Amino acid sequence: MLISIIMGASVATAFLGLAGELSFRIAMEMRNYGANILVEPMAAEQGGFLSDADLPKIKTVFWRYNITGFAPYLFGVIDISAGTKREKSVVTGTWFARLLTSEGEDESIQGVKVIAPWWGLSGTWPEAVNEAIIGAALAKRLGVVSGEEVTTTKERRTQIFRVVGIVTTGGYEEEQLFAPLATVQSLLGAPGRISRVLVSALTVPMDDFGRRDPAGMSKEEYEKWYCTAYVTSVAKNVEEVMSGSRAKPIWQIASAEGSLLTKLNRLMILLALLALTAAATAVSTSLMASMTERSPEIALMKAIGADSLQIIIVLLGEILVISSVGGLIGYLCGEQLAGFVSRSVFDASLQPSLWLLPTAVVSAMTVAMAGSIMPLRKALAIEPVQGLKG
Amino acid sequence: MMDVLIETRGLTRNYGEICALKPLDLRVNNGEWLSIMGHSGSGKSTLLNLLGGLDRPSDGFIRVGGEDLRVLSEDGMARYRREFVGIIFQQHHLIPYLTAVENIMMAQYFHSVPDEAEARTALERVGLGHRLKNRPGELSGGEQQRVCIARAIINSPRLLLGDEPTGNLDHGSTRVVMELLSELRAEEQFTIIMVTHNHEVAAWGDRTIYLDDGVMVREELKGD
Structure with missing residues (x-):
């Protein structure tokens, strides 16, 4: 699960970080096509x-x-x-x-x-x-x-x-x-x-x-x-x-440039969303497996008196802590990835974008929460007697 | 006349076409120690699960401490389990990555507020004051069972249920656990219902009932 979150946050950070750089580079290129x-x-x-x-x-x-x-x-x-x-x-x-x-x-x-x-x-x-x-x-x-x-x-x-x-x-x-x-x-x-x-x-x-x-x-x-x-x-x-x-x-230049940059930004945001969606799916899959593995533990919590809200708080708390760490690591990896792409494609280094840190962490938490909806439903449906039998 | 803590009438539990517990009428008094015996598949654990609010009856009446368990919601059942019942499992069911004291505090957390000092005291009462920071994997079977007992009593339940609590223990450990339960019962005045295969263990109770194929076939009072 942590790896899925790191991968998703990394790719999203890289795409979003590159979106700004790419826009600037394309705009500079466009300047070569006329005033x-x-x-x-x-x-x-x-x-x-x-x-x-x-x-x-x-x-x-x-x-x-x-x-x-x-x-x-x-x-x-x-x-x-x-x-x-x-x-x-x-x-x-x-x-x-x-x-x-x-x-x-x-x-x-x-x-x-x-x-x-x-x-x-x-x-x-x-x-x-x-x-x-x-x-x-x-x-x-x-x-x-x-x-x-x-x-x-x-x-x-x-x-x-x-x-x-x-x-x-x-x-x-x-x-x-x-x-x-x-x-x-x-x-x-x-x-x-x-x-x-x-x-x-x-x-x-x-x-x-x-x-x-x-x-x-x-x-x-x-x-x-x-x-x-x-x-x-x-x-x-x-x-x-x-x-x-x-x-x-000169509208034929300005509007073409604006249209291209707008489409480019949309493309990068869409790719970032796709990366996050893929990460959410991976998180959901790994959490489903985890819930199966942890059935006895969840059943025990229920057996000793945990209600639905308490189960959700415990599991979601764990998920949010893991996703925060995943978001932070994903941000650091994503910055390196974006820097590598920028050096490879534009032959230019990329300035670290600190605004992407909260974006990466919040994205990771959102992805983890979205991916945990089904697994949490599964956890809440575990019967104590069945779960404790293993 | 002693007050009745548990009363069932026609209590039944079916799993599909299999009837695990046939209509059962049972009364257990407050503070009583009831042993339930029977061979595998006789319905002992099914009855214990119904009394502990871990399962719901297919039919019949079940009232524990004034609560009609048939009508409780899921969260109502959870509240019943945490406030009224303590359960000792044969397999201990301790969380492997938590220490002994943390396992006790988890039960406190679901009940009210974790209190480490109180959790330490509970472990000291079961003779594990020196094993507070050990994880279950570092404890013997008997020690794990004592942690399980400490967890079961930490929230002062009125009803303590044991599902073959000595089933995995050697003779010496079994005696230690039973003496401990006897002492705790004398101090806390809770009611004990214990499922066991072992006649020696059953003999610690005030009364023993025998189940066979989901039916109560015999009842013995201590000294009979």
């Missing part, structure tokens, strides 16, 4: 712009540690030529891997390289102000390869870029030229301006409360919403520090 918050000018349709001076503030917001990366973008249509080929195309000024210093915060690297690691790049990332990477489709039409130059012109301003890489994304990026933000701002005659910012943040799955309009919330509700890492509340954080902006979740 989940888009920040645009409030009047984007009227050609408004954001200011690049506000960008460092993004790493100072309440949910700054959940923001794993961001990249600013400035778009413009330019004439681009290489050799004899010329066409109109989109140039995008951005950060590739910029060292960002925000007041009072640690330095961090921000840019496309951080938030779009899936981009296929043949060549290197731009480092100099006149270096650029070019989308594969555009490069093909212009006949450009890495190491060659392209000339860009906007009105009477001209900028020559040396192509250091060809970008393959499978998307619209393959039609664009990507160059350092400051250089593109000069080319487009838009100093200090940016068109949008894409932010990648770790968030919790949306629920009914998270989907509510914060404008209609009470003060307490708003505080609760603001202090929960919903994608909407993180977006609100960013919006507050970017002047003239509106930040909104």
